[in-house]
Amino acid sequence: xxxxxxxxxxxxxxxxxxxxxxxxxxxxxxxxxxxxxxxxxxxxxxxxxxxxxxxxxxxxxxxxxxxxxxxxxxxxxxxxxxxxxxxxxxxxxxxxxxxxxxxxxxxxxxxxxxxxxxxxxxxxxxxxxxxxxxxxxxxxxxxxxxxxxxxxxxxxxxxxxxxxxxxxxxxxxxxxxxxxxxxxxx
Amino acid sequence: xxxxxxxxxxxxxxxxxxxxxxxxxxxxxxxxxxxxxxxxxxxxxxxxxxxxxxxxxxxxxxxxxxxxxxxxxxxxxxxxxxxxxxxxxxxxxxxxxxxxxxxxxxxxxxxxxxxxxxxxxxxxxxxxxxxxxxxxxxxxxxxxxxxxxxxxxxxxxxxxxxxxxxxxxxxxxxxxxxxxxxxxxxxxxxxxxxxxxxxxxxxxxxxxxxxxxxxxxxxxxxxxxxxxxxxxxxxxxxxxxxxxxxxxxxxxxxxxxxxxxxxxxxxxxxxxxxxxxxxxxxxxxxxxxxxxxxxxxxxxxxxxxxxxxxxxxxxxxxxxxxxxxxxxxxxxxxxxxxxxxxxxxxxxxxxxxxxxxxxxxxxxxxxxxxxxxxxxxxxxxxxxxxxxxxxxxxxxxxxxxxxxxxxxxxxxxxxxxxxxxxxxxxxxxxxxxxxxxxxxxxxxxxxxxxxxxxxxxxxxxxxxxxxxxxxxxxxxxxxxxxxxxxxxxxxxxxxxxxxxxxxxxxxxxxxxxxxxxxxxxxxxxxxxxxxxxxxxxxxxxxxxxxxxxxxxxxxxxxxxxxxxxx
Numbered sequence: 001x002x003x004x005x006x007x008x009x010x011x012x013x014x015x016x017x018x019x020x021x022x023x024x025x026x027x028x029x030x031x032x033x034x035x036x037x038x039x040x041x042x043x044x045x046x047x048x049x050x051x052x053x054x055x056x057x058x059x060x061x062x063x064x065x066x067x068x069x070x071x072x073x074x075x076x077x078x079x080x081x082x083x084x085x086x087x088x089x090x091x092x093x094x095x096x097x098x099x100x101x102x103x104x105x106x107x108x109x110x111x112x113x114x115x116x117x118x119x120x121x122x123x124x125x126x127x128x129x130x131x132x133x134x135x136x137x138x139x140x141x142x143x144x145x146x147x148x149x150x151x152x153x154x155x156x157x158x159x160x161x162x163x164x165x166x167x168x169x170x171x172x173x174x175x176x177x178x179x180x181x182x183x184x185x186x
Numbered sequence: 187x188x189x190x191x192x193x194x195x196x197x198x199x200x201x202x203x204x205x206x207x208x209x210x211x212x213x214x215x216x217x218x219x220x221x222x223x224x225x226x227x228x229x230x231x232x233x234x235x236x237x238x239x240x241x242x243x244x245x246x247x248x249x250x251x252x253x254x255x256x257x258x259x260x261x262x263x264x265x266x267x268x269x270x271x272x273x274x275x276x277x278x279x280x281x282x283x284x285x286x287x288x289x290x291x292x293x294x295x296x297x298x299x300x301x302x303x304x305x306x307x308x309x310x311x312x313x314x315x316x317x318x319x320x321x322x323x324x325x326x327x328x329x330x331x332x333x334x335x336x337x338x339x340x341x342x343x344x345x346x347x348x349x350x351x352x353x354x355x356x357x358x359x360x361x362x363x364x365x366x367x368x369x370x371x372x373x374x375x376x377x378x379x380x381x382x383x384x385x386x387x388x389x390x391x392x393x394x395x396x397x398x399x400x401x402x403x404x405x406x407x408x409x410x411x412x413x414x415x416x417x418x419x420x421x422x423x424x425x426x427x428x429x430x431x432x433x434x435x436x437x438x439x440x441x442x443x444x445x446x447x448x449x450x451x452x453x454x455x456x457x458x459x460x461x462x463x464x465x466x467x468x469x470x471x472x473x474x475x476x477x478x479x480x481x482x483x484x485x486x487x488x489x490x491x492x493x494x495x496x497x498x499x500x501x502x503x504x505x506x507x508x509x510x511x512x513x514x515x516x517x518x519x520x521x522x523x524x525x526x527x528x529x530x531x532x533x534x535x536x537x538x539x540x541x542x543x544x545x546x547x548x549x550x551x552x553x554x555x556x557x558x559x560x561x562x563x564x565x566x567x568x569x570x571x572x573x574x575x576x577x578x579x580x581x582x583x584x585x586x587x588x589x590x591x592x593x594x595x596x597x598x599x600x601x602x603x604x605x606x607x608x609x610x611x612x613x614x615x616x617x618x619x620x621x622x623x624x625x626x627x628x629x630x631x632x633x634x635x636x637x638x639x640x641x642x643x644x645x646x647x648x649x650x651x652x653x654x655x656x657x658x659x660x661x662x663x664x665x666x667x668x669x670x671x672x673x674x675x676x677x678x679x680x681x682x683x684x685x686x687x688x689x690x691x692x693x694x695x696x697x698x699x700x701x702x703x704x705x706x707x708x709x710x711x712x713x714x715x716x717x718x719x720x721x722x723x724x725x726x727x728x729x730x731x732x733x734x735x736x737x738x739x740x741x742x743x744x745x746x747x748x749x750x751x752x
Contacts, residue, residue: 002436012446032488136563145472150750158648162633
């Protein structure tokens, strides 16, 4: 009789479907398949797919590689902490360290060019939240995540830490400058 | 066979309560409500700190309060109440004694000790690690130990529930299959066993690391396994609150499931596929392959989403069929207009169904899409989503059930029926608004678990757009309104228990009265239109689908404008 009593028909699984249920299940099933294949479609034709290229690393190894790039391509320093601004050539490997409580160094990239951005954390989990574009990537200690990025707009971007990492979490903000393409100065 | 216990038949509902089971249901439900009260008080601190123009608490206090709020609401309030629901759905609905009441009390004791120990660790100050407690950030050992003890207690309670099903079967208190609501509770309990086992697998080594016995728990493996606990525990809620929706539809309307086969099949899909959702939390992580992400985030080709969409139709559909049978047959929506909107059990469940589907469901599928996850991961969109699922979905359903249980289980009249009538609207609708503005702020990028959106003291501060500040201000206002709604619930529940008029009782017997065998009902429906038994519900479902499709593709459109990533 009702949902809180045993079904009155012993063979309830033979009870016919009402049309409203059958129709809805068919529609919902088609929609589920569309959503499923949309993800696969985007991997083939979409331009925003997060790389899964990952290596095990240690903070010493990663820091050494990041330092080498900083030594080679630093163009100036900014802020009271003398944070280097690094402008590596297009197509190259660039490194960003997340640690309590900053992102280091500042990057200067060129619009329309592709870079291999290496991310890791020196201590706790951190979050790489690129603003105002709103691209968010988890940064996990011990793992070097290589994300291939192609900035499509020039301007000043901030990297906000959006994974809780302790009392100074709200001061953890980094920066990426994107310079306009030659002949397309805004 | 009577095991020195007695059976009370409620004069109002006809439900039969075994005295041991009754005490256990009461104890677990009351413990749950106490944690809801604590969690609600903590919510004041969070809301008033994230409201940018108020920015009340200090950073350290804020993170401490946020950790405790998450645990008290998502774990303790909900699981205590769920254990009460499990006992109710087995012993009460099947009219049998509860299996091993002493062990059930042991489970309760473990859960109380664990939850108090874990709470104490947070208030003590050295465990502000958030509910997720991602390693290598470490809390005090008692933080993990408390959680583990609680989990063991809950696991034992699940097995008492399974034992009770065996008792009912063996003592033949019912014939044929268990009721649909009990079937839903079984789904919840099976998911709970998987969930709690995952929690133990990862929290035990983490506790050992906090004791210095284990050197290193891998941060990425921690995240993967922890979420098999953290997200799956919310799937227990889904199974439990959907069972409650069916229960309230049955109690308020005498509604019969449109088709047992469809509703049970949908629960079965939950058992098989729902746990995969824990992968949603790892979508923006390094390490996992694309194939793993796509297959898991889609709960294996969205079969669990399909199940939710089925329940979303069949529950209002069953209400519509029952209303039409009573003669509310005019047009598409007379059945809905003439529904008992003044009955808080019904209004609570209906607000819950709509909010869970439109706000929680659509946002959940969007954010659980592999590529789309990047535009909301760890933003305040995420709590916006799960307040829609867990607060509007689960908590509001539990509140609605409470209004039914106060006279039936606690044997008291509700002290202020007028206030009770308005409570689901105040709480539910302010939560709707709260979730919407939170998701709005998250769409603009605002971080979750963040003390200061002005970044005071940062060398390279970022300036959020004005709209983000506006949204967070509205989060504050809506949050306060919802907290007032929650406080009303606590007042009504506790007040009724303490001062409510006693409901006259009759009939206490030493033997259970088995459930009478019902006569099979005719399958043919003679009402509805276009050959549809529930045309109004179908129209609502199509509106839902349109909103879903539109919102889904808007997000893909936005994603396509972003930096190239490969």
